[in-house]
Amino acid sequence: MYDKILLSTDGTVASEQAESHAIDLANAHGAVLHVLYVVDEDVVTAYSGDEYVDEAEGPEHGLEEHGEETLAELRERASEQGIDVETAIQHGQPAEAIVEVADEQDADLLVLGTKRRPDEYRALLGSVTDRVLRLTTRPATVVKTEVSE
Secondary structure (H helix, E strand, O other), X not given: OOOEEEEXXXXXHHHHHHHHHHHHHHHHHXXXXXXXXXXXXXXXXXXXXXXXXXXXXOHXXXXXXXXXXXHHHHXXXXXXXXXXXXXXXXXXXXXXXXXXXXXXXXXXXXXXXXXXXXXXXXXXXXXXXXXXXXXXXXXEEEEEEOOOO
């Protein structure tokens, strides 16, 4: 049923259960697991950079490093179960990048994580997952995570 599964992760607690779910789905269906980490350009450009001596010390470097660590851990976890994994880091607006990669990869399913938050929070700020669901025409599975903040 699923040959290509796209998991979008940001390496946070909201993604952990989605990661496990995507690995289980890929294993059950013999699917290739595509894992995407998006460096959010809004976060990168929100900082003036004045406090950094070298661009390699700025927020972009930190986000890329976090992405590489997150993807390496996922590759290892999936490989232990014999799952073919392809990983990528993209720069841009997360929701738009996720939908673009899903279309490029012709993904059969998107797997996304989200934190359960109060309705007031979502009404004011929304979430990347909500935006992806509005933009994509592909099937998607949302894995909700309870978090205390």
